[in-house]
Amino acid sequence: MDNIIYMSTHEIPLLTKIANYFYLTGISAASFIISSLAYVFGMEKYKDCGKISAIIAFGGICIAPIFLIMDLMQIPRMFYLFFMFNFESPLTWGTIILSLYILNCFLYLYYIFKENKKNLKLFGIIGIMLAISLEAYTGFVLALGKGIALWNTPLMPIYFLISAMVSGTALLIIIVVIKEKFFTNFEIINKIFPQIQNEVIYDLGKMLAVFIAIDLFIAFSDVILLFYSTPENSIVARVLLKGPFNIMFLFGEILFGMVIPFFIFILPKFNKNIALLTFASFLILIGVWFMRYVTVVGGQYVPLM
Amino acid sequence: MIDNLKEKLKEKINRRGFLKVAGTGLTILALQKMLTKLEAKDVLETKSITGKRYAMLIDLRKCIGCDACSVACNQENNVPIGFYRTWVKKVEKGEYNNVRDYYIPTLCNHCEDAICNRNCPVKATYKTSEGLTLVDYDRCIGCRYCMVSCPYNVRFAHPYRKTVDKCTFCVHRLKEGKLPACVETCVGKARIFGDINDKKSEIYKAIATNSIQVLKSEQNTKPHVFYISLDIETAEAGKTDFDYMKYYRRDIKKELGVNGNRIKEQYNILKGISEADRKYKHQKKLNP
Ligand code: SF4
Ligand code: SF4
Numbered sequence: 061m062d063n064i065i066y067m068s069t070h071e072i073p074l075l076t077k078i079a080n081y082f083y084l085t086g087i088s089a090a091s092f093i094i095s096s097l098a099y100v101f102g103m104e105k106y107k108d109c110g111k112i113s114a115i116i117a118f119g120g121i122c123i124a125p126i127f128l129i130m131d132l133m134q135i136p137r138m139f140y141l142f143f144m145f146n147f148e149s150p151l152t153w154g155t156i157i158l159s160l161y162i163l164n165c166f167l168y169l170y171y172i173f174k175e176n177k178k179n180l181k182l183f184g185i186i187g188i189m190l191a192i193s194l195e196a197y198t199g200f201v202l203a204l205g206k207g208i209a210l211w212n213t214p215l216m217p218i219y220f221l222i223s224a225m226v227s228g229t230a231l232l233i234i235i236v237v238i239k240e241k242f243f244t245n246f247e248i249i250n251k252i253f254p255q256i257q258n259e260v261i262y263d264l265g266k267m268l269a270v271f272i273a274i275d276l277f278i279a280f281s282d283v284i285l286l287f288y289s290t291p292e293n294s295i296v297a298r299v300l301l302k303g304p305f306n307i308m309f310l311f312g313e314i315l316f317g318m319v320i321p322f323f324i325f326i327l328p329k330f331n332k333n334i335a336l337l338t339f340a341s342f343l344i345l346i347g348v349w350f351m352r353y354v355t356v357v358g359g360q361y362v363p364l365m
Numbered sequence: 366m367i368d369n370l371k372e373k374l375k376e377k378i379n380r381r382g383f384l385k386v387a388g389t390g391l392t393i394l395a396l397q398k399m400l401t402k403l404e405a406k407d408v409l410e411t412k413s414i415t416g417k418r419y420a421m422l423i424d425l426r427k428c429i430g431c432d433a434c435s436v437a438c439n440q441e442n443n444v445p446i447g448f449y450r451t452w453v454k455k456v457e458k459g460e461y462n463n464v465r466d467y468y469i470p471t472l473c474n475h476c477e478d479a480i481c482n483r484n485c486p487v488k489a490t491y492k493t494s495e496g497l498t499l500v501d502y503d504r505c506i507g508c509r510y511c512m513v514s515c516p517y518n519v520r521f522a523h524p525y526r527k528t529v530d531k532c533t534f535c536v537h538r539l540k541e542g543k544l545p546a547c548v549e550t551c552v553g554k555a556r557i558f559g560d561i562n563d564k565k566s567e568i569y570k571a572i573a574t575n576s577i578q579v580l581k582s583e584q585n586t587k588p589h590v591f592y593i594s595l596d597i598e599t600a601e602a603g604k605t606d607f608d609y610m611k612y613y614r615r616d617i618k619k620e621l622g623v624n625g626n627r628i629k630e631q632y633n634i635l636k637g638i639s640e641a642d643r644k645y646k647h648q649k650k651l652n653p
Contacts, residue, residue, distance in 0.1 A: 131509075
């Protein structure tokens with residue numbers, strides 16, 4: 061009935077770089093938590109892959125802020141973030157948490173190779189808290205973006221946390237498999253990273269299945285709530301389910317990113333097949349990236365005025 | 366001889382002590398100055414504790430949708446081509462014989478509880494004591510978080526200044542005692558601007574004696590741009606239609622991609638911007 065004659069053009073400020081940033085911080089935080097299973101909670105079984113995931117955690121968090129900085133319009137002014145705080149803003153919380161987390165990751169890695177158990181435990185415990193806050197803060201960044209209906213939900217921090225766990229575990233599985241497959245003949249690598257049994261991979265798979273189940277549940281609650289809520293929210297739900305993001309959301313994130321891998325990880329027929337598990341982990345990695353992209357860009361897709 | 370030496374030594378020590386004290390004092394002073402410099406915001410915030418609260422009332426019964434306000438604003442503030450600090454949303458309702466156009470002039474609401482202000486990580490966006498929400502262009506790092514926080518979509522990324530930008534209620538004109546450009550130019554006198562704390566002002570009387578609305582009151586940002594006779598359907602229009610979304614989504618990079626005939630245009634804009642920036646800095650110098 062209404063015929064729009066003129067309405068403000070609508071730009072999408074935050075794009076792929078921000079999605080990548082969220083993706084990498086997620087992987088890093090999750091890897092840290094997995095690594096702490098061995099070194100803080102004393103699960104000896106995960107000790108060797110704990111070493112690998114500590115490296116992933118450090119590497120991921122070194123690359124992630126680059127995306128964030130490249131996204132600023134005034135790159136030289138990035139140092140303002142460290143001098144002019146606004147403690148009401150989640151980005152300032154992020155600055156503090158991220159800096160502490162990078163430092164902590166470095167020390168943690170250092171003590172792993174020094175094999176200093178006491179300090180390792182200390183930095184592990186601090187690190188778990190920082191890793192959780194790191195993921196939660198990225199969720200809060202979106203959740204406090206008040207105007208955008210898809211973001212403005214209390215589910216966001218926990219959604220980010222759990223999908224981070226999913227992607228972190230999946231990446232670990234892939235790297236462990238690659239290492240066992242192609243790098244067994246190198247003396248140095250074998251010395252630093254002892255061989256990892258297949259049982260560990262199966263266990264990681266089981267863990268992953270639990271994370272995926274929680275993730276699916278949260279995604280489901282999110283969409284259901286959006287669908288039956290205020291007009292803005294239901295529009296967003298339609299953007300996800302019918303609009304331009306439906307292929308990415310329904311197929312990329314849900315079907316190939318969660319449901320199919322979930323069945324691969326729980327069905328006894330498949331979950332001892334390393335090649336299949338690696339394939340499923342790949343799907344998950346792509347699916348979680350789609351989740352980040354759909355959340356960041358899809359949320360801004362609906363015009364506000 | 367020895368006494369003499371002692372004396373000298375003492376003097377030296379004293380001097381050194383003095384120098385030390387002075388040095389520390391100076392460093393502290395310098396640090397303090399640096400810190401205050403970081404804290405110092407705009408002229409308005411530090412200087413005018415006048416108890417004013419600026420607001421705007423737009424009487425949509427008088428708006429004829431002529432876009433004069435957008436044009437005036439773009440001229441006054443050197444807004445780059447393709448961007449608007451204020452624009453008029455226009456919707457046609459009804460069918461033949463029963464048709465009417467509805468307009469909503471839209472601008473920054475200078476919200477009381479501005480979410481953009483709360484979310485800016487470096488306090489580049491700030492509230493003045495008169496209730497204006499302003500952006501310090503020398504301080505903004507261009508993270509664009511405020512753009513996605515604002516529920517009214519009034520902020521834009523200034524392509525040449527490389528910061529965000531938005532309506533300032535023409536703060537430079539207010540300082541000179543003039544009205545904002547859009548208010549002054551409005552042909553139907555639909556826009557009323559003034560101090561709502563002043564019981565004698567035109568805007569106070571108009572708000573007191575009319576039924577007023579604000580956009581998106583559910584966002585709880587307490588906007589200070591009020592409307593008379595706001596049409597909800599017009600305000601909501603265009604959100605549900607995916608085709609519109611596609612059409613109205615803009616790809617800034619593609620748009621500004623330097624293609625032939627736009628180069629000259631851009632050059633002219635650039636010149637204008639640097640002029641505006643110079644004026645802005647000059648003003649800042651005059652009223653530090
Ligand atoms: S309208 Fe948007 S930009 Fe203006 S003060 Fe309110 S939240 Fe901030
Ligand atoms: S873009 Fe500028 S004004 Fe907006 S939140 Fe970032 S630093 Fe603040």
